[in-house]
Amino acid sequence: MRRLHSAPRPDWKQKIEEQGLVFSTTTMPDGRKIEYWNESAYYEFTMDEVETLEKTAEDMHLMCLEAAKYLASGAMGDIGIGRQALELAAESLQAGDMDIYGRFDFIYDGKGGPAKMLEYNADTPTGLIEASVAQWFWLQDVFPEKDQWNGIHEALIRQWKKLQFRTGMSTLHVAHSEAEESGEDWMTAAYMRDVASQGGWTTIGINMSDIGWDPNLNRFVDLDNFMISTMFKLYPWELMMKEPFGHRLLQRAHNPRWVEPAWKMLLSNKALLAALWHLYPNHENLLPAYLGDPGPMKEWVAKPLHGREGDNIRIHAPGIDISQPGGYGREGWCYQQYHPLPDYDGNHPVLGLWVVDGESVGCGIRESDGPITDYFCRFVPNTIDSPAPVAPPATSYGAAL
Helix, strand or coil: CEEEECCCCCCHHHHHHHCCCCCCEEECCCCCEEECECCCEEEEECHHHHHHHHHHHHHHHHHHHHHHHHHHCCCCCCCCCCHHHHHHHHHHHHHCCCCCEEEEEEECCCCCCCCEEEEEECCCCCCHHHHHHHHHHHHHHHCCCEECCECHHHHHHHHHHHHHHHHCCCEEEEEECCCCCCCHHHHHHHHHHHHHHHCCCEEEEEEHHHCEEECCCCEEECCCCCECCEEEEECCHHHHCCCCCHHHHHCHHHCCEEECCCCHHHHCCCHHHHHHHHHCCCCCCCCCEEECCCCCCCCEEEEECCCCCCCCCEEEECCEEEECCCCCCCCCEEEEECCCCCCECCEEEEEEEEEECCEEEEEEEEEECCCCCCCCCEEECEEEEEECCCCCCCCCHHHHC
């Protein structure tokens, strides 16, 4: 893997916004504006690297399913979600409720050593539009003769088709929280409507706050009092369980088919890292991890069990003593062995490996200036050092808004 320089397209800002990436500009605490999308550089993989990393992600997904079973047993406590939520997740896992997607975060330096898993964002993973769409169209404009590690769009359509075939359902409600103000959740939900529509679903958009309960139907309903039968929600399960309607989620017989399903609570929780290390100690793609305390580790990263975007991360290592702000931590902590991120002239990348139906389907790379990948990181596109890309994905999700 190499980090190479590239001249940005003159109209790059307009193009990424037309493709749905309307949330690129971030205002720093000091008032400076920075861009999340960065096409002044790109990372290039060899095909051998891609194939190795694909296998790593797919193997890790299977291992995570085993770790989810271990967590569902209660062997590591209620992992900050409570006993009833843990039982609901266990029931969902046992029932084999079908999911759509997830994103691993891996450390990989391209120097021949094994990639190291940092976490699995398997309930509400974002970074989808830039990884699936924006970087693909960048490739067509800048390097049309090259290929890219990116089959995310087609894989999502296949999975939505598969879900419809298995369930016999045809109407999908797609919900996000309007409390998220950057536009990322809004556009991610719109993009998911697009790929679901291409998979054969009739989609209906709704805000999480507009989901209602009909006591006569004993079912969740939308604003038109239409019963919700299948729902994609870009909203974390652990927060759903705390909503006023949270107790109704425990009644599986009266619930929609939730996507992502309740068992994803087990994979999006940082306790998963400790469960993996317990089940697969010394695995080459894992970092040591312990629940509640650092155990024997002298250098560690403390992660709140429900944390996101680097909030509340604490790093204790030689020359590094960092404590990020945020609102997480009361639910408990997982301690993971500290491992430095690769350094490409001050740029520190993390690979986001996307998994759909257990298959590794693409990569999105975020890089930061420091050891934590947070709100101020940059997305950088990738290429594969081989020719023959296929046709770019067809999208219409702008109209879905």
